[in-house]
Amino acid sequence: MRIIGVDLHTRQQSLAMLDTETGELVEKTLEHEGEEVQEFYSALPGPVLVGIEATGSMSWFLKLMEELKIECRVGHPAKIRAAEPRKQKHDRGDARLLMNLLAENRFPAIWMPSTEQRDLRTLLRDRHQWVRMRTRVQHTLQSLALAHGLRRGVTLWSQEGQQMLQALPMAPHASQRRDALLRLYPSLQKSIDDLDEQVSQQALRHPQAARLMTHPGVGPVTALATEVFLGDPTRFADGKAVSSYIGMIPSERSSGGRRQRLGKLTKQGNALVRYLWGEATIHAVRRDPGLKRFYRRKLMQKDSGKRRSPPLVNSGFDSGSCCVTRLTTKNSATADFGGRKAVMPVRGCLADKWSCAAVTGVLNGLPASLNRREFE
Numbered sequence: 001m002r003i004i005g006v007d008l009h010t011r012q013q014s015l016a017m018l019d020t021e022t023g024e025l026v027e028k029t030l031e032h033e034g035e036e037v038q039e040f041y042s043a044l045p046g047p048v049l050v051g052i053e054a055t056g057s058m059s060w061f062l063k064l065m066e067e068l069k070i071e072c073r074v075g076h077p078a079k080i081r082a083a084e085p086r087k088q089k090h091d092r093g094d095a096r097l098l099m100n101l102l103a104e105n106r107f108p109a110i111w112m113p114s115t116e117q118r119d120l121r122t123l124l125r126d127r128h129q130w131v132r133m134r135t136r137v138q139h140t141l142q143s144l145a146l147a148h149g150l151r152r153g154v155t156l157w158s159q160e161g162q163q164m165l166q167a168l169p170m171a172p173h174a175s176q177r178r179d180a181l182l183r184l185y186p187s188l189q190k191s192i193d194d195l196d197e198q199v200s201q202q203a204l205r206h207p208q209a210a211r212l213m214t215h216p217g218v219g220p221v222t223a224l225a226t227e228v229f230l231g232d233p234t235r236f237a238d239g240k241a242v243s244s245y246i247g248m249i250p251s252e253r254s255s256g257g258r259r260q261r262l263g264k265l266t267k268q269g270n271a272l273v274r275y276l277w278g279e280a281t282i283h284a285v286r287r288d289p290g291l292k293r294f295y296r297r298k299l300m301q302k303d304s305g306k307r308r309s310p311p312l313v314n315s316g317f318d319s320g321s322c323c324v325t326r327l328t329t330k331n332s333a334t335a336d337f338g339g340r341k342a343v344m345p346v347r348g349c350l351a352d353k354w355s356c357a358a359v360t361g362v363l364n365g366l367p368a369s370l371n372r373r374e375f376e
Contacts, residue, residue: 004050005098007091010057013037014091016099027092037061041068051102053077053094054110059118066115075101079108111231120202120228124221127195128272134188137181141165144178199224208233216291217284222276229273246274 001021007014010032017026030037041048041064050065050072052058058074065072075098083106084097101107113121138157145156148168152161162182170178203209203220212223236242243249247269250262267274285295 002044002048003099003102004048005095005100005102006050006052006061007094007098008052008055008058008061009091013061014095016092016095018099018103020103027095029091038064038068041065041070044070047071049073049102051075051098051107051109053080053098062112063115073102073107073109074112076108076110083108111235113228113231117228117231120224123195123198123202124225124228124272127192127199127221130188130192130195134185134192137185137188141178141181141185144168144170144174144181196221215284216288217280217282217286219280222280225273225276229270245269246277247271248274248277 002017002019004015004017012029012031014029015027017028018024019026030040046069048070050070052061052072052074054074054077062072062074080097080101083101084093086093098107142156145152145165145168148170150156150164150168152164155161156165165178166182168178200220203213203224206224206227209220209223209227212218212226213220218226230236230242230245233242236245240249244266247265247267249266251264251266253261253263285292
């Protein structure tokens with residue numbers, strides 16, 4: 001058997017290959033231009049085990065390994081770096097480290113999505129990028145409208161609002177900017193509508209995504225993103241593991257048995273899923289009367305008589321509090337301390353407890369209407 005550690009870069013790769021039968025070690029560098037890489041791997045007699053470190057430009061290499069029927073494992077970058085205590089870092093050393101981890105059965109492999117899931121991820125990221133571009137155009141047009149005395153809010157995007165914006169007298173350069181953005185906005189909206197249609201069709205074809213859409217506040221985009229980015233839900237022990245994977249748990253500093261110190265969210269996970277879950281939670285609170293009552297009751301349960309802010313809690317499916325902020329939001333409450341007002345976090349934030357628990361439950365086949373008494 002041949003075990004190969006590959007330090008993959010955009011233009012070249014350094015590899016260290018160990019023959020377990022003869023003990024022979026081969027180190028070489030392959031250029032990515034031309035057919036050198038494919039010729040090298042296709043000429044290897046099996047079985048072959050390849051290990052690489054996760055990187056953004058590895059898709060083509062994974063596809064090549066799949067075509068050649070070669071087992072390829074992808075490792076966690078931080079855990080791989082932690083396995084090397086030396087301060088010397090170079091390509092040959094990295095390839096040798098990957099090879100040694102594979103040979104010693106210590107390679108920190110991560111879960112990898114299938115080819116179909118990677119393609120659906122591209123669809124969702126493409127749509128999200130177009131939405132961000134549209135948002136920037138909308139903000140610029142709103143700014144131009146407000147600067148010239150037109151206050152329409154969301155109705156600015158109606159046909160009447162667009163006509164009023166077009167009729168505003170502006171300076172030459174401001175008028176040129178407005179006209180260009182007004183021409184760009186419909187094309188952006190059309191591209192987003194086409195992508196939304198594709199996402200809706202794909203969501204209906206996947207049973208888990210279709211089941212997720214039965215939950216209030218969850219649409220095709222959130223449902224499909226949850227399925228393709230989380231993958232098989234059975235690989236998570238509970239909702240807390242899902243929250244940790246997405247990065248919706250608080251950072252922690254505890255040592256020597258001293259009081260637990262929880263901070264802001266770690267955000268060590270997929271930013272797109274985290275954003276979509278936050279949006280879904282807001283819509284769920286608005287649409288589900290029972291969930292809205294539960295949320296308001298949690299707001300009223302805060303004791304405003306204490307001068308010290310309550311600690312963040314982490315219990316059950318809870319992933320901590322995501323509402324520690326200096327601004328008064330829907331996830332915070334204003335308390336009166338001796339004549340001065342202060343914003344304090346809400347205990348048992350709904351966005352953490354209920355949404356993560358419900359999403360995990362629906363993925364595992366539970367009904368969307370879970371018993372909320374378990375989270376009170």
